[in-house]
Amino acid sequence: MIKLNSNLMIHQYFCLMIRYLKKQNFWFVFTPYFWLVLFFFIPLALIFKISISVSEWGMPPYRDLFSLSEDGFKIDSTLSNYLFIFSDPFYIRSYLNSLSLAFTSTILCLVIGYPIAFYVAKSQANIRIILLVLLIIPFWTSFLLRVYAWKVLLQGSGIINSILIHLGFITEPISMLHNHYAVILGVVYTYLPFMILPLYGYLVKFDLNLIDAANDLGAKPVNTFLKVILPLSLPGIIAGSMLVFIPVVGEFVIPEMLGGSDKLYFGKIIWDEFFVNRDWPVASALAMSGIVILVFPIVIFQLMYAKYNFKNE
Amino acid sequence: MSNSFLEIIDVTKRFGDILALDRVNLKIEKSEIFSLLGSSGCGKSTLLRIIAGFEKPDQGKILLEGNDITNLPPYIRPLNIMFQNYALFPHLNVTNNIKFGLKEENFSKQEINNRVNEILNLLELNGLEERKVNEISGGQQQRVALARCLVKKPKLLLLDEPLAALDKQLRIQTQFELVNLQNKLGITFIIVTHDQEEAISLSDRMTIMQNGEILQVGNPVEIYEKPKNTYIANFIGTANIFNILNKDNQIIIEELNYEIKNINNKNFNKCLIRPEKIDIKKIENQSDNSNVGIVKEIAYLGSYTKYLIEVNGIQFYSFMQNSLVSDNLQIKWDDKVEFKFNDSSIFLFND
Numbered sequence: 001m002i003k004l005n006s007n008l009m010i011h012q013y014f015c016l017m018i019r020y021l022k023k024q025n026f027w028f029v030f031t032p033y034f035w036l037v038l039f040f041f042i043p044l045a046l047i048f049k050i051s052i053s054v055s056e057w058g059m060p061p062y063r064d065l066f067s068l069s070e071d072g073f074k075i076d077s078t079l080s081n082y083l084f085i086f087s088d089p090f091y092i093r094s095y096l097n098s099l100s101l102a103f104t105s106t107i108l109c110l111v112i113g114y115p116i117a118f119y120v121a122k123s124q125a126n127i128r129i130i131l132l133v134l135l136i137i138p139f140w141t142s143f144l145l146r147v148y149a150w151k152v153l154l155q156g157s158g159i160i161n162s163i164l165i166h167l168g169f170i171t172e173p174i175s176m177l178h179n180h181y182a183v184i185l186g187v188v189y190t191y192l193p194f195m196i197l198p199l200y201g202y203l204v205k206f207d208l209n210l211i212d213a214a215n216d217l218g219a220k221p222v223n224t225f226l227k228v229i230l231p232l233s234l235p236g237i238i239a240g241s242m243l244v245f246i247p248v249v250g251e252f253v254i255p256e257m258l259g260g261s262d263k264l265y266f267g268k269i270i271w272d273e274f275f276v277n278r279d280w281p282v283a284s285a286l287a288m289s290g291i292v293i294l295v296f297p298i299v300i301f302q303l304m305y306a307k308y309n310f311k312n313e
Numbered sequence: 314m315s316n317s318f319l320e321i322i323d324v325t326k327r328f329g330d331i332l333a334l335d336r337v338n339l340k341i342e343k344s345e346i347f348s349l350l351g352s353s354g355c356g357k358s359t360l361l362r363i364i365a366g367f368e369k370p371d372q373g374k375i376l377l378e379g380n381d382i383t384n385l386p387p388y389i390r391p392l393n394i395m396f397q398n399y400a401l402f403p404h405l406n407v408t409n410n411i412k413f414g415l416k417e418e419n420f421s422k423q424e425i426n427n428r429v430n431e432i433l434n435l436l437e438l439n440g441l442e443e444r445k446v447n448e449i450s451g452g453q454q455q456r457v458a459l460a461r462c463l464v465k466k467p468k469l470l471l472l473d474e475p476l477a478a479l480d481k482q483l484r485i486q487t488q489f490e491l492v493n494l495q496n497k498l499g500i501t502f503i504i505v506t507h508d509q510e511e512a513i514s515l516s517d518r519m520t521i522m523q524n525g526e527i528l529q530v531g532n533p534v535e536i537y538e539k540p541k542n543t544y545i546a547n548f549i550g551t552a553n554i555f556n557i558l559n560k561d562n563q564i565i566i567e568e569l570n571y572e573i574k575n576i577n578n579k580n581f582n583k584c585l586i587r588p589e590k591i592d593i594k595k596i597e598n599q600s601d602n603s604n605v606g607i608v609k610e611i612a613y614l615g616s617y618t619k620y621l622i623e624v625n626g627i628q629f630y631s632f633m634q635n636s637l638v639s640d641n642l643q644i645k646w647d648d649k650v651e652f653k654f655n656d657s658s659i660f661l662f663n664d
Contacts (some may be wrong), residue, residue, distance in 0.1 A: 209400035212367050215387040216394050217414030217465065227413070231404045 051284035081285035098266035117199035178260030202236030324373030351522035393462035590658035
């Protein structure tokens with residue numbers, strides 16, 4: 001009786017579902033979801049599967065999760081990869097390094113990007129277009145080449161050292177490359193536009209009369225900024241910060257090219273585990289834990305952002 | 314020293330090649346409602362922004378109660394401005410918008426609350442305290458903007474097109490409210506407007522500006538009845554302007570071939586007759602009276618009717634009250650009418 005009932009319910013559910021899908025323009029609505037499933041959820045599920053597999057020599061370098069042999073169906077799963085990375089401070093430290101890199105560079109991008117975004121947003125329309133194009137032009141060159149260019153600029157025989165020696169400020173080239181300052185420089189340079197563009201999007205809509213009004217009501221420029229401009233550009237600040245913070249946590253190319261051995265970063269560690277150590281399960285476990293730890297702040301950010309936008313509709 | 318409340322002395326302002334203000338001189342007295350009237354681009358808004366302190370004049374001085382405030386930043390000037398779009402802070406509710414200016418002045422919490430309650434009562438904003446400013450109506454927003462200024466008890470309130478964003482019904486009501494409020498508080502108001510009716514009905518005194526220059530200063534009656542030139546006459550209300558001929562010691566309105574008698578000063582070349590001062594009357598058959606024209610257009614406007622009259626190829630307006638006694642409603646298109654005006658309603662000027 002119960003079984004019949006549940007079958008009936010499932011049947012009813014499917015009928016409703018089909019009716020709903022017929023009403024909607026199915027392909028139009030679900031194309032982005034298919035995209036997400038195909039290129040995000042399926043790979044993510046695969047990584048999760050590998051992360052709870054047992055590693056072994058071979059191709060692929062892990063044992064199948066499910067196997068069917070004479071002994072019957074067998075699940076060969078382990079949490080040891082997770083236990084391993086959380087028991088070794090090396091991994092935790094690299095993760096903290098990445099978080100601190102992301103945090104520092106987000107703050108720097110904000111501090112540098114905000115005045116630029118403000119300036120661009122408040123320029124005359126014809127100048128604004130030129131400035132925006134200047135902001136976007138670097139994207140026409142591959143990101144790898146741009147980071148490589150910094151390597152060339154910063155190296156011992158690079159142009160900065162040459163100029164400084166030529167001008168007589170220094171006699172020996174300064175070693176500017178292969179430390180975490182070079183990494184921060186590279187990250188800030190690369191991600192600055194991702195901070196500026198969302199900020200610009202909010203500031204360009206900003207009513208300049210509000211600044212005059214605050215001034216007129218007795219607010220000095222600092223207070224005008226803190227009490228009017230800043231709160232009204234908060235959604236832009238949040239959006240820009242997320243666009244910088246999240247990818248920088250997983251960044252491995254810039255530390256690889258500009259960084260040294262003074263600090264190890266999370267993204268680089270995952271890369272090494274995958275391609276140098278060929279320990280796919282541990283690498284996957286690292287990737288999964290990285291995502292899980294990052295998801296919470298992102299969700300909180302998103303909720304704040306949505307609430308703020310909703311309040312200002 | 315008989316200083317005026319606010320003195321604007323030789324203020325000049327350029328934006329690139331454009332001369333926005335050209336040696337503007339104005340004296341505004343305490344507790345009056347003064348309007349700056351002009352079409353867009355005449356410099357009235359620039360003048361207001363200079364008084365508020367958002368722009369610095371290239372030359373000239375602004376004196377408030379005898380003190381030079383030309384170089385004071387806006388946040389120190391003891392005056393406030395109400396913006397055309399109100400510029401309310403969208404992230405704050407009604408109360409916090411009103412409190413904003415008080416918090417900048419280090420008043421005690423008690424004082425701030427007292428003042429806010431007082432102004433909420435005065436402007437009938439009770440019950441809206443917690444509302445977001447984009448959740449209230451245009452008229453309420455206007456009152457919040459006004460409250461936000463008045464709560465600071467400014468010596469001078471500048472209003473940039475204060476009624477432009479309201480619909481017509483509300484505008485007329487708000488006009489009266491503004492005047493009442495000003496009478497109650499005694500604060501000097503300077504109003505910028507492009508709406509001549511608004512300027513006439515609100516102001517104690519007003520000025521007409523054109524191309525960055527002050528054309529005339531006076532009370533609304535003076536400006537309406539005795540405009541200095543054709544531009545002003547046409548800007549305020551409807552104007553019938555005719556040329557004056559001085560022929561053999563006779564003063565003649567050229568277009569109407571009408572002689573004006575009893576004039577002392579004969580050195581005028583233009584005259585103005587306001588349409589409401591020209592009476593028309595339907596005539597059945599050709600009389601010997603020379604003041605006859607043909608009705609070319611009729612616009613019935615309820616309390617009065619506008620008639621466009623053609624005489625000798627020129628056209629002018631006559632406005633007739635639609636009262637019980639007048640039979641002007643009988644007049645139809647292309648009717649012949651006799652028109653009539655007193656010599657005393659002719660204003661002579663040079664242009």
